[in-house]
Amino acid sequence: MAALLDQVFPASTEALSAVRAALRDVCQRAACGEECSEQLVLAINEACMNVIQHGYQFAEGHDFTLKIRVDNGVFVAHLLDNGVPATDADLCPRELDELRPGGLGVHFMRELMDGVAYQPAPQGFTNCLQLTKRIY
Numbered sequence: 001m002a003a004l005l006d007q008v009f010p011a012s013t014e015a016l017s018a019v020r021a022a023l024r025d026v027c028q029r030a031a032c033g034e035e036c037s038e039q040l041v042l043a044i045n046e047a048c049m050n051v052i053q054h055g056y057q058f059a060e061g062h063d064f065t066l067k068i069r070v071d072n073g074v075f076v077a078h079l080l081d082n083g084v085p086a087t088d089a090d091l092c093p094r095e096l097d098e099l100r101p102g103g104l105g106v107h108f109m110r111e112l113m114d115g116v117a118y119q120p121a122p123q124g125f126t127n128c129l130q131l132t133k134r135i136y
Contacts, residue, residue: 002069003067003068003069004026004029004030004068004069004070005022005023005026005066005067005068006065006066006067006068007022007065007066008063008064008065009048009063009064009065009066010062010063011051011052011055011056011059011062011063011064011081011083012052012060013049013052013058016045016048016049016052019044019045019048019066020041020045022066023037023040023041023044023045023068024037024041026068027040027041027075030070030075030135031135032075032135032136033135033136036133036135036136039112039113039133040075040077040112040113040133042108042112043108043109043112043113043116043131043133044066044077044079044131046105046106046108046109047077047079047105047109047116047129047131048064048066048079049105050105050106051064051079051081051083051127051129052064054083054084054086054090055081055083055084055086055127056081056083056084057084062081062082062083063081064079064080064081064083065078065079065080065081065125066078066079066080067080070135073134073135074114074132074133074134074135075132075133075134075135076130076131076132077130077131077132078119078128078129078130079127079128079129079131080121080122080125080127080128081125081126081127082125082126082127083126083127084126085126085127086118086127086129087118088117088118091106091109091110091116091117091118109131112133113131113132113133114132114133114134115130115131115132115133116129116130116131116132117129117130118130
């Protein structure tokens with residue numbers, strides 16, 4: 001299927017509301033149910049926040065690209081950036097029994113999505129995080 005979204009967003013927390021709005025629109029066009037849509041929005045929002053926080057350390061003047069398609073009933077999102085290089089080893093959630101704020105984004109992504117893994121980044125990008133979920 002053709003891309004449902006191929007958009008560049010500023011790497012800032014202020015842009016996350018636009019990311020969520022775009023995701024909700026894509027979910028509606030892909031005929032995702034409400035629960036599935038909200039899970040997708042939460043997980044991808046967390047991934048974008050990680051790019052802003054860990055990839056770019058909140059530095060201004062950066063952006064990331066979000067590409068989304070549905071392939072045989074599977075929602076496939078690619079989050080592309082040029083931040084600090086990351087690997088699957090960076091996708092280890094912290095222990096949930098540690099009482100402290102933050103650090104739950106990776107846990108949410110892994111719980112809400114069927115797949116979360118770094119893929120080889122296309123030319124022009126440092127990182128490509130792929131998130132997948134069978135839609136319902």
